[in-house]
Amino acid sequence: MLEVNDLQLTYRLGSLSHHALKGVSLSVGRGEFFTLLGPSGCGKTTCLRSIAGLENPDTGRIAIQGATVFKDGASVPTEKRDIAMVFQSYAVWPHMTVAQNVAFPLEMARVGRAERDERVRKALAMVGLEPYADRSATMLSGGQQQRVALARALVKNAKLILLDEPLSNLDAKLRDQMRVELRELQQRIDTTAIYVTHDQDEAMSMSDRVALMRAGELIELGNPADLYLRPRHRFTAEFLGQATFLPARFERDEERGAVFSTTLGTVVTTQRRYGEASAHTLAVRPEHVHIGTADELPDGLDATIVSRLFSGRMLEYVVRIGETVLPAHATSRLLFSAGDRVKVSIAAENWIVLED
């Protein structure tokens, strides 16, 4: 559906230059919800805008549905690409009504009047804005403007929809609601979506696959569960959630996975090590650090509760095991207090072996 190969882009301003894309490659299948995730300035928006033809990369290749739209500087103009886009600022045109906004792509495609009206009505119905068709676009709330922008993108029936942080200007509650709606819509009309966000929750909850970017490079790509539970890179593990990192020395391979020695003693994992190096880093997420009484976890490590933060839904402990201090998240099933002696266990499959 979408092929991006070795995209390079450098911004130049006088003697200053910024290497915004350093050889990004990705391949997105038909019907996929694909997210570009990363901190601001990582190149995710530049990459999306390159796919739209709003930025001109220096070299590389972009193909949409097998048709090359960009190759080493030669570019098909934005309006001739089979795409639709939703912008961060909504970019709803203030001098048009809601219906006129949505009808614009069809006008540009010279769709006949009757068909145009019907498709606009359908698109507005899809986002629940039918009653607002004749309103001036400026009279709508932020959430409604977002829907207008969405309807305008959907009406075109483009094979590829590009979304540039479309929810970042909405308040938290509306954002959660729109996540679900957006994902449902995308599946219902069976289109391919490329979604840009810096919010890892958004990326994880909506996407089929996520590409994590940093400083113009694609760091890691995979489905949300794999990226969260089995990241290869420290950056991925950190960006997608909290994690404790422990330096580890490779001991031996066993049937289930590699065994390492760490400050917590010998750790059995269910992964293989990367390459031949002896020094590795292991990671563990706080919710996988299991706290219990000596009765519950007789084989656990001896630990002391250092501090406790109660936030209702969850308890955030910090525990010390020997010289190692690590956070542990637990439910309110059992309450421990600072200074309590407890047992801690971490399951073999919850240990993450990192490549870097």
Add this chain to the structure above:
Amino acid sequence: MPTLALGAILAYLVVAPLAALIISSLRPTGFPLDDGWTLGNYAKAYGNVEFLSLLSNTVVFAVGATAVAVSTALLLAWVLERTDVPGRVLFRIMVLIPIAIPPLLLALGWALLGNPRNGLINQMLRPFIDGPLLNPYTMTGMILIQGLSLVPTAFLIIAPTLRNLDPSLEEAARTCGAGFLKTVTRTVLPMIAPALATAGIIILIACFVLFDIPGALGMPSRIYVLSTRVFYLMNNSPTGAPLYGEVSALAMLFLVMLLAMGWAYRRMTAQSRRFVTVTGKAFRPRMYRLGPWKWAVAGLLGLYVLVALLLPLGVLAWMSLLPYPTAPTMDSLSLLTLENHAGLFESDAFVGSVGNSLTVAVVAATLVTIIGGLVSWMVVRSRLPGRAVIDNLAFIPLAIPGVMIGVALIYVYLALGSAVPIYGTIWIIVAGYLTQYLPYGARLAGNVMLQVHNELEEAGRTSGGSPAKVMLRITLPIVLPALLGVWVWVASHSLRELSTALMLQGYDNSVVTTLLWDAWAGGDVTRSAAIGIWLIVGTSSLLLLWQLVSRLTTRTATN
């Protein structure tokens, strides 16, 4: 391609006059197309004592008027935006109204009030005071009146900054134990310093190039500043023939000076754009309570309105209704007549000049808006190569006084001769205004473009619109109301412009302002007053129309 076309237009409007000016300064005869090279013009222009006094006069006048304008505007802005003085809304309108009044008329009004021989105020005070109290025909008079005429401009730049200042910043200073004065000097002043500097330098540049007030008040008493000196050398030189070469040589120094200031201004505004002090946060500015002083302050405001608006306007209106100039007394009330006004509309000269003025204003405003819009779109929006050159070219005329644009165009169109036979017609005045108002047009339109989010245009492209379609269907409709503002600005300035029109005056291209100037110079006080009144009617109805239109367009936009 578009770059080249636009570049060619700008070259014609900016580079050609500038080159003519430079070459002329190096020709023995002062004509760009004549033979020979010389530095003699420079020796003549700079090598005498008069030059030093001209330079010091110009600097004293410009700096003085700027200081008057900025300090008055700062006080007014602070009182009107940040204190509980009564009548704020009314006073704010009264402070801004003079924008519609040509500065020449302010000068004439005060000349009629303060003329040492028969000025109305001096006449009325004669029984009580020995000798005339006021004399506007002095450097001090020129500085004060020029300063007054620029107060609204400075006010418009400074007031929004004071209004948008987050009061929590001041409150923070108060909680740190700073008193009122400390708060003002340590927090408020530094925060509005960029706006003050911007206002100061814009007005300083204007003061170096303005002609009207030094022309009306300084020339009769032989106090010359740069612009009036150039006018004098071109029109009333001792030898009788225009001293083209010397004028051009004189122009060079000021060109360099003004370009340096213009460059400083650009650097400053480029930096200030980085500090956005206007946040989306809603707050109410902190109001200082004046307590018992508020009536005294309101009285001072009233005095300001009297001096800057009511008195000079009143005396013009009064004089326009009289058969001959006389002071307003019970007896003279019986003399009142509409003769002067009726006479104007029966005179071919006046009706013709009104037609000329309107034609010039409409054509110049339309062309400046179009060219300025294109320039700003290219500079702000496009990524076309050569846009920096275009940007700079469009900025240069800001530093060229109207009289010099007049001089330069005389060279250009005398040289072009029958190829572009517009010398002596109203079209040469249009050409002059195009050059003169292009920087403002481009800047104002640029501000408009900056407010239109990039993504609005990009959404048009991703919706399948070609660049031309997006321009036509999206960019243009969105910026049109604001471009109308640019149009009104240029039109009203073209209506009231005097110096360029005066320099380019021929047989049948007189406009209202030159007609007024000639009537005044010919000593016909009542007729000039009547013309002045109609000029004000013209400029203010234009502004009124714009207010109406912009209110209508914002209403339809929000409906």
